[in-house]
Amino acid sequence: MSSLQIHDIGRRRAWSIWSVALAVYVLAVLHRSSLGVAGLLAAERFHINATSLAAFTVLQLVVYAAMQVPVGVMLDRFGSRAMLLAGLAMMTVGQLVFAFTTSFGGAVLARAVLGAGDAMVFVSVIRLVTVWFLVRQAPLVTQLTGLVGQMGAILAAAPLAFLLDRLGWTGAFGLVSSLGVVLLIAVALLVKDSPYRRDEVVQVKLRALAQSVRTLWGNPGTRLGMWSHFTSQFAATVFTLLWGYPFLVQGLGWSEAAASTLLMAMTGWAVLSGLVLARLVGRLPYWRSWIVIGIVAAMVVPWTAVLLWPGPAPAWIVVVMAFTTATGGPAAMVGFDLARTFTPVQAIGRANGLVNVGGFTAALLTMALIGVVLDLVEPGGMDAYTLDDYRLALSVQYLFWGFGVVQILRYRRRGLAHLERVHPGATEQMRAGQPFVHPGIGTEGV
Structure with a gap:
């Protein structure tokens, strides 16, 4: 980072910038979740x-994950503002094409463009959190x-369903x-990459890219964060984005x-549980992986x-299932907090x-497998699926939960050993309830 700080960290300007960037993320989730009720x-x-x-x-998620x-490389080089603008432009074009196309091929292309734009948003917002907020504020702001x-996701449920009913698909x-056009203007006018006069960008050349990624991937903290995200998030994504609505309506006989x-209630529960989780993670940094498990x-x-x-199943059990699944969203945010412990801000x-x-x-592997299993057990199409068909198909989730937990335990052990070797005293600090700040971050935000 540049040494010349010209704006306060963690104060009014930081919250204003974060609010605008957050609005972009809300829109990205709306675009991403729009098939949940339109499937x-x-x-x-x-x-x-x-x-x-x-x-x-x-x-859409393949493109998102592949990008x-x-x-991440472009983000470290060009900053969050440029990436948010690019992401907004692509999402706006993708959703506009999706509104007007009537062919399956055109719709698939539109969702791919949408996924590419979506891929640029969340990590850009998280980088703004890293540079604009105090280290002690970061876990809470990340959860928020x-x-x-x-x-x-709430806007993609009842409000979008209402619009589809009143305006039709294209309208x-x-x-x-x-909405993307409005936010393009807001980001261009209000978002600033850094509280420093000249934010240090990372000029990653193509020949150095592979080594850069290998270095980060070789860090067990990065993999611990990834497997925590892998294991806790996918069920909520699968349920809210695609298969939850058909399962409830066709499988369990619920009304639309x-x-x-x-x-919508799942999202509200995720907000409440996330606020509790943010405080828990902040107070118990050593036990973050076990909290996820x-x-x-x-x-x-x-x-x-x-x-x-x-x-x-009775409605109350389904609600409990849905709410605990929704808690996986906040749990996935812990993965970014874990990665921050092991990574300098420049990377x-x-x-x-x-x-x-x-x-x-x-999520994308689970979604695909559920679709394949449904078509294998009932070739008659969407209208023919029964509760037993959905039960069999949704059981594929257990494969990913089991594998993910094994990997979390594996890389938790490696991550702690890494910290003891490279940063002596870090684990004792976290056991005492104090977050470990990677030396690459510096002291300005502590």
Whole structure:
């Protein structure tokens, strides 16, 4: 970082910049989640089956995940403002095309462009949090970023369903795409990359890119963050973005209004649980990985009850299952906090990009597998799926939960050994409830 600080850290300007960037993230989540309530309409509009419907979201997330490393490199080099502007432009174009196209191929291309723009947003906001807020503020602001950002999922539930009903497909998605133009102006006018006169950019040449990524990937803290993100996030993403709504309506026999309400309630619960989790993580930095594992265990128990219940599970068990699943969103934010412990700020964009690959890779693989299993057990299409079909298909989640927990435990052990070797005293500091600040961050924000 440059030594000349010209703005206060963690004060009014920081909150203003974060608020504008957060609005962009809310819009990104709205775009990303828009098929959650439009999935059945999309199946009718494009005449597709479950595998093809899953292809929309899977491709979007494939593009999102594949771009995380190059986006991280560009973020460290060009800064958050430029990446937010580029991401907004791509999301606006992608959603506009999605509004007007009537072909499956055109819709797939539109979702790919949307995923590319979406890939630039979250890590850009997290980098702003890293440079504009005090180290002691960062865990709370990181949680708030993820949680308030999920307001986009609420907007993609009942409000978008209302717009689809009143305006139709083209009118609803066209209106949503226009929001990007407003935010483009706000970001251009209000967002500043750094509180320093000249933020130090990282000029990563192509020949050095592979080595840069290998170095970060070789750090067990980066992988611990990634596997924490992988294990805790995917179930909530799968449920809210694609398969939760059909499962509730077709599988469990819920009304469309009740299903939309539950999806919105999940977001509200995620906000509340995330605020509690932020304080817990801030006070117990040494136990962050175990907190993630505990939340995953809390998801698995009610999911097992819902899937094994003879007949449709009672509503209260489904609600418990949905709320514990929603808690996975805040738990995934812990992955970025873990990576920050092991990474200097000059490389935080690349590290966050690698972490962010985790949950979305798990989500896209799970979504795809659920679609494949549904089509294998019932070739008749979306209208023919039964509760037993959904039970079998949704069981693929256990593969990812189990594998992820094993990897978290593995890299927690390696990460602690790394800190003891490279930064003696760091683990004792975290055991005492004090966050460890990587020396590369400096002391300005402490």
